[in-house]
Structures are given as C-alpha cells and as structure tokens.
Amino acid sequence: MTTNQPPSVPAATAARDAARAGGGTPDQRAPRGSARAKLIAAAHATVRRQGYSATTVDQICAAAGVTKGAFFHHFASKEELAVAAAEGWTERARPMFELAPHVKLDDPLDRLLGHIDFRLSMLDGPTEDYTCFVGTMVQEAYATSDRIRAACEASINAYCEALAPDIAAAIEVYGAPEDVTAIGLAQHVQSVLQGAFVLAKTTNDPAIARGTVTHLKRYVRMLFGRGGAGSRDR
Amino acid sequence: MTTNQPPSVPAATAARDAARAGGGTPDQRAPRGSARAKLIAAAHATVRRQGYSATTVDQICAAAGVTKGAFFHHFASKEELAVAAAEGWTERARPMFELAPHVKLDDPLDRLLGHIDFRLSMLDGPTEDYTCFVGTMVQEAYATSDRIRAACEASINAYCEALAPDIAAAIEVYGAPEDVTAIGLAQHVQSVLQGAFVLAKTTNDPAIARGTVTHLKRYVRMLFGRGGAGSRDR
DNA sequence: ATCGACATACCGACTAGTTGGTATGTTGTC
DNA sequence: GACAACATACCAACTAGTCGGTATGTCGAT
Structure with missing residues (x-):
C-alpha cells in the first residue's frame, strides 16, 4: 500500500550508507544478498527526486552502491525494477x-x-x-x-x-x-x-x-x- | 493559467493536421511562422502522454511536422521549449x-x-x-x-x-x-x-x-x- | 518596379556523449 | 565443485544539440 512517505527514513539512509561502504575496499563491501533491497530503496529516492525516465540505471546503481551487473542479475530490465520498487513501496507503508x-x-x-x-x-x-x-x-x-x-x-x-x-x-x-x-x-x-x-x-x-x-x-x-x-x- | 485540459481540442488537432500538410512537397508546407506554435502544441500532447523526460525532441518534431533544425531555431534547448509550453498552457486556459x-x-x-x-x-x-x-x-x-x-x-x-x-x-x-x-x-x-x-x-x-x-x-x-x-x- | 543586402524560418546531415542492456569474468558461500 | 551474487568490459541504438545550407520575406536604394 502507498505511504507516499515512509513512516521512517532509515531505509533511504541505509541505501546511502551502504553506498558509502561499497565505495571502499572489498572488506568494506555490504554483505552479499543486500543488493536487491538497496536497488529498490535507491529507486525510491532517485525517482522521487527526478522522475522515472530521467533516472538512469547507472544512477540507481551508484545510489545503491552496486554495479550494473548486479542490477541486471536481480532485475531483467529497468521496468522490472520499477515494478518491484512499486511493490516495495507498498510494503514500506x-x-x-x-x-x-x-x-x-x-x-x-x-x-x-x-x-x-x-x-x-x-x-x-x-x-x-x-x-x-x-x-x-x-x-x-x-x-x-x-x-x-x-x-x-x-x-x-x-x-x-x-x-x-x-x-x-x-x-x-x-x-x-x-x-x-x-x-x-x-x-x-x-x-x-x-x-x-x-x-x-x-x-x-x-x-x-x-x-x-x-x-x-x-x-x-x-x-x-x-x-x-x-x-x-x- | 492552468486549464488542466483545454476548453477545446482544436489546437492539438491543428498540430496533427499541420503535420500531415508538412509531409508533402514544398507547396504543401505549412505556412511559414507556424512551427513554433505547432511545437508547443505537440509538447502539450506528447508530454501529457508520456512525461517530459521520456519525450524526445525528435518525437516533438515529428508530432509538429517540422525538423530538428526548426526546433532549435525557435528554442535554445529542450528546457526552453518546456518553459514556453508551460506559458502556452496558461494562455490556452x-x-x-x-x-x-x-x-x-x-x-x-x-x-x-x-x-x-x-x-x-x-x-x-x-x-x-x-x-x-x-x-x-x-x-x-x-x-x-x-x-x-x-x-x-x-x-x-x-x-x-x-x-x-x-x-x-x-x-x-x-x-x-x-x-x-x-x-x-x-x-x-x-x-x-x-x-x-x-x-x-x-x-x-x-x-x-x-x-x-x-x-x-x-x-x-x-x-x-x-x-x-x-x-x-x- | 527591380534588385541587392540582410533577416528570418526552416532543413537535413552530422556529432559526442549517453543509455539500457549483453557477454564474460570473479567472488563468496555451501 | 556448483551456483548465486556480483563485477567489468563492451555494444548498438539513441539523444540533445551543432552546423552548413536552402528558401522565403523585408527593406532601402535606384
């Protein structure tokens, strides 16, 4: 269901924190398996700021702190990410x-x-x-x-x-x-x-x-x- | 001012009609000086359907029946077209x-x-x-x-x-x-x-x-x- | 009325950079 | 070793914009 805004901000903050961690050496990487959630949270933040079409896959990956390879491992396409992020939005509320x-x-x-x-x-x-x-x-x-x-x-x-x-x-x-x-x-x-x-x-x-x-x-x-x-x- | 919808549809229809005329030989071209208005009307129609970022300059030109050269003659950039189209939207209402x-x-x-x-x-x-x-x-x-x-x-x-x-x-x-x-x-x-x-x-x-x-x-x-x-x- | 100079409108080919996506390689976990 | 998760290099198509050019209109001088 739509929250329009999450009851708390931690998920969006977590996406940014994880991105910082991902920028360092391998031993500072986020734990495996967290990429999907981070991509979804990154989509929530980036699309709200600039819309869906203007948001590139590269930008979402940068915000999530993962690479494009990881993106396309989890989502068949940009559209699939959008659909999953809409479902994630419902859960978030x-x-x-x-x-x-x-x-x-x-x-x-x-x-x-x-x-x-x-x-x-x-x-x-x-x-x-x-x-x-x-x-x-x-x-x-x-x-x-x-x-x-x-x-x-x-x-x-x-x-x-x-x-x-x-x-x-x-x-x-x-x-x-x-x-x-x-x-x-x-x-x-x-x-x-x-x-x-x-x-x-x-x-x-x-x-x-x-x-x-x-x-x-x-x-x-x-x-x-x-x-x-x-x-x-x- | 915003109409949200024009009181009549003729302007959008005129953009499509003019596009048909512009597709022929030189003596079937729309009259000079109509390109700017047609581009603005085309923007109104196309952006409402698919949003601003997903709308390309090529699509607007196609809808208006003019070339990209004419587009950039009238507008310094895509953004300038958007601003002019917003003003046109106000007038339209x-x-x-x-x-x-x-x-x-x-x-x-x-x-x-x-x-x-x-x-x-x-x-x-x-x-x-x-x-x-x-x-x-x-x-x-x-x-x-x-x-x-x-x-x-x-x-x-x-x-x-x-x-x-x-x-x-x-x-x-x-x-x-x-x-x-x-x-x-x-x-x-x-x-x-x-x-x-x-x-x-x-x-x-x-x-x-x-x-x-x-x-x-x-x-x-x-x-x-x-x-x-x-x-x-x- | 004619003409050249200049301005404006428009055209179409071209460009550098970007995009969503693909192919292949690497790593971590079991 | 197997496999999912992730990374890196690469790609064809696309995008906003550029540029040299053509067509048309306007104006002043003759």
Missing part, C-alpha cells in the same frame, strides 16, 4: 497502518482524523522525502508501460483498502450522505494527498500541501458532523 | 474563465460550483486528453530544472488567481471559517484536480477522478452552507 498511535483510538472517526493529522505532520522537509514514489512514476509511465501502471494502481489500492475499514466504521457510527462510500472517501483522501505533492513540487515548499490537507481534514469533520465550519456552527 | 456559461451567473457560489461542474464534465475520454501538462511535468522536473518548476508554478498560480475572485465573493456573501482564504480554497480545488489526474492515470479510467471531484463539490457546498451533507441536513 505497512507500519503506518499498524504502529502509529492513532490506530489505537476507540472512535473510528478519531482514527481517521488521526491518520490525516499523521499525514499532515509528514509534510515537512525536502520535497523528495515526503512525496510519493508511485504517484510520481505513474504520471509519466501510465501509457507507456502497463506493468508499471498496474503496479502503481495496486499500491494506491492497498492504501485505500487499508484506510477504508475505519471510514466504514465511522459511516456506521455517524452516518454519511448516501452516495458516500468508504472506498470512495479513501480515494478522495489519497487524491488530495497526491495533489498536495504536485502543488508542493511547484513551489518546492510543503506549506501549500499542508493548506490543502487542512481543507481535507475540515471536510471529513464536516462530513461526519464533527463541526469544522468554524464560527458558523456556533 | 483563458477561454475557460471568460467564455464558459457559468461565468455569467449572478451568485458567486453558483459560479464556483459551475466551474467545478465544468471541470467534472471534462473528466472523460483518453487520459492524456484531460490531464494536466504542467502538473505532469513538474512531478519529474521540479528538482532538476528550476526554470521548469517556476514556469509550472506560474501556471498553477494563474489558475488559482483566476478562481479566487469568485471564492472571495462567496466568502463575502456566505461567510466561511476564519482560517479559510480565497487563494487557499482555490489551491485546494487545484490540488483535488491534480490528485484526480494521478489517480485516473493509475486506473486509466476517469471514473475515479469524477468521484474525488464530486467530494470536492460536496465540500464546497457544505463550506458555504449550501447543503451537501445529503439526508442529514433534512
């Missing part, structure tokens, strides 16, 4: 739905709003670090590689399906307009986040992203009758 | 804010909702035809070309600034929570649209985009007290 403090709240609406707050808190720092790997990649590759498109779709779907149970429970408790579905609202949440990343990239500043996600939070509060219109509810 | 039927409505909120309906009606057909040139391009180029990033930012800004007066007028008439600004809500509208395009690209189907824009419309109606929560307002 799991902790966010399992470990974050808001998942323990009793009220499903509090969990949903907690999730949005969690996403808000992530909108900080360098643009490439909080934006979405699959959202970036699908923008350019959707028509030229159906395998990549499908892998990105699967990642977005996983996110929405992870978010939908809390939404469904909130609909059960609070009610919602009859054309509002849990999966539809989850998709809307994801849509606002993806749009927030696009806008943040135009300004290279997360403030604009936080503004739009704040609107999203207000919408969810209003939708479930938890206030949100401010002074007009008094 | 003007009619939407000046000619669409909803701009004549008296109530500013009706005009805003009319605009959203107008955008909803555009979410149809092949994905590359209703998605956004600058939103696509900035995803990959924001960090590697500050000139492109700035040109995309200018286009998004122009859209928001064109939408903001109606929002400000609606705030004047209906009120809004005190932290809601006209420009902020305009940015939220654009954010939802950009996110809708990303999601549509994952599924290669505009339905998901229409779903999220419908949520946007409901939010705007609720925000200005125009109902929208459905049965719970009765």
Whole structure:
C-alpha cells in the first residue's frame, strides 16, 4: 500500500550508507544478498527526486552502491525494477497502518482524523522525502508501460483498502450522505494527498500541501458532523 | 493559467493536421511562422502522454511536422521549449474563465460550483486528453530544472488567481471559517484536480477522478452552507 | 518596379556523449 | 565443485544539440 512517505527514513539512509561502504575496499563491501533491497530503496529516492525516465540505471546503481551487473542479475530490465520498487513501496507503508498511535483510538472517526493529522505532520522537509514514489512514476509511465501502471494502481489500492475499514466504521457510527462510500472517501483522501505533492513540487515548499490537507481534514469533520465550519456552527 | 485540459481540442488537432500538410512537397508546407506554435502544441500532447523526460525532441518534431533544425531555431534547448509550453498552457486556459456559461451567473457560489461542474464534465475520454501538462511535468522536473518548476508554478498560480475572485465573493456573501482564504480554497480545488489526474492515470479510467471531484463539490457546498451533507441536513 | 543586402524560418546531415542492456569474468558461500 | 551474487568490459541504438545550407520575406536604394 502507498505511504507516499515512509513512516521512517532509515531505509533511504541505509541505501546511502551502504553506498558509502561499497565505495571502499572489498572488506568494506555490504554483505552479499543486500543488493536487491538497496536497488529498490535507491529507486525510491532517485525517482522521487527526478522522475522515472530521467533516472538512469547507472544512477540507481551508484545510489545503491552496486554495479550494473548486479542490477541486471536481480532485475531483467529497468521496468522490472520499477515494478518491484512499486511493490516495495507498498510494503514500506505497512507500519503506518499498524504502529502509529492513532490506530489505537476507540472512535473510528478519531482514527481517521488521526491518520490525516499523521499525514499532515509528514509534510515537512525536502520535497523528495515526503512525496510519493508511485504517484510520481505513474504520471509519466501510465501509457507507456502497463506493468508499471498496474503496479502503481495496486499500491494506491492497498492504501485505500487499508484506510477504508475505519471510514466504514465511522459511516456506521455517524452516518454519511448516501452516495458516500468508504472506498470512495479513501480515494478522495489519497487524491488530495497526491495533489498536495504536485502543488508542493511547484513551489518546492510543503506549506501549500499542508493548506490543502487542512481543507481535507475540515471536510471529513464536516462530513461526519464533527463541526469544522468554524464560527458558523456556533 | 492552468486549464488542466483545454476548453477545446482544436489546437492539438491543428498540430496533427499541420503535420500531415508538412509531409508533402514544398507547396504543401505549412505556412511559414507556424512551427513554433505547432511545437508547443505537440509538447502539450506528447508530454501529457508520456512525461517530459521520456519525450524526445525528435518525437516533438515529428508530432509538429517540422525538423530538428526548426526546433532549435525557435528554442535554445529542450528546457526552453518546456518553459514556453508551460506559458502556452496558461494562455490556452483563458477561454475557460471568460467564455464558459457559468461565468455569467449572478451568485458567486453558483459560479464556483459551475466551474467545478465544468471541470467534472471534462473528466472523460483518453487520459492524456484531460490531464494536466504542467502538473505532469513538474512531478519529474521540479528538482532538476528550476526554470521548469517556476514556469509550472506560474501556471498553477494563474489558475488559482483566476478562481479566487469568485471564492472571495462567496466568502463575502456566505461567510466561511476564519482560517479559510480565497487563494487557499482555490489551491485546494487545484490540488483535488491534480490528485484526480494521478489517480485516473493509475486506473486509466476517469471514473475515479469524477468521484474525488464530486467530494470536492460536496465540500464546497457544505463550506458555504449550501447543503451537501445529503439526508442529514433534512 | 527591380534588385541587392540582410533577416528570418526552416532543413537535413552530422556529432559526442549517453543509455539500457549483453557477454564474460570473479567472488563468496555451501 | 556448483551456483548465486556480483563485477567489468563492451555494444548498438539513441539523444540533445551543432552546423552548413536552402528558401522565403523585408527593406532601402535606384
């Protein structure tokens, strides 16, 4: 499922640390068997910064600290790496739905709003670090590689399906307009986040992203009758 | 300003028609002076389909029906073409804010909702035809070309600034929570649209985009007290 | 009206460097 | 020794860009 940003940064840091180690003598090489994971992590970092097509296999190898031979040992092609990296992106987000403090709240609406707050808190720092790997990649590759498109779709779907149970429970408790579905609202949440990343990239500043996600939070509060219109509810 | 989709398709069709004419003998050439516009229109079409980096100068020239020599006569580099095309994208959207039927409505909120309906009606057909040139391009180029990033930012800004007066007028008439600004809500509208395009690209189907824009419309109606929560307002 | 000088638009061949990938060799682990 | 993991050298195709050239338009002088 899509995290848009990992709950922690260690994987990306590990890719860079491993690259440094790989630059030295043989006894400073990363342990065998770690190349694949490092290539995937390197793809996450490099594609978020400059897009899929502009990212060369050489760049990914350099960032991962392995050679092209190792790359093509693990992946039949650049496209295969992209598909595997999209799957890796999905896996990378799991902790966010399992470990974050808001998942323990009793009220499903509090969990949903907690999730949005969690996403808000992530909108900080360098643009490439909080934006979405699959959202970036699908923008350019959707028509030229159906395998990549499908892998990105699967990642977005996983996110929405992870978010939908809390939404469904909130609909059960609070009610919602009859054309509002849990999966539809989850998709809307994801849509606002993806749009927030696009806008943040135009300004290279997360403030604009936080503004739009704040609107999203207000919408969810209003939708479930938890206030949100401010002074007009008094 | 950003249209995300042109109000009409003729410019893209003209680029293809002109290409056919240019393929013949000298007396079937397009009139002199049309190359630049055709290159820009070709960029709009090609980049929306496959992204900026994967689009080669040769492909743009083929789509425009001119040679590389003519390309580099008009543009110093591929990047210059991108910047000019972003500006062209802004210009291409003007009619939407000046000619669409909803701009004549008296109530500013009706005009805003009319605009959203107008955008909803555009979410149809092949994905590359209703998605956004600058939103696509900035995803990959924001960090590697500050000139492109700035040109995309200018286009998004122009859209928001064109939408903001109606929002400000609606705030004047209906009120809004005190932290809601006209420009902020305009940015939220654009954010939802950009996110809708990303999601549509994952599924290669505009339905998901229409779903999220419908949520946007409901939010705007609720925000200005125009109902929208459905049965719970009765 | 004609013409030469100059400017602009466009063309097509060419280039240096880069790219995704292939072929072959080396190393580490069992 | 076998084999997976990884490394290095090499490759054909491709890319953004260059360059010398042709075609057409404009303008001032006659």
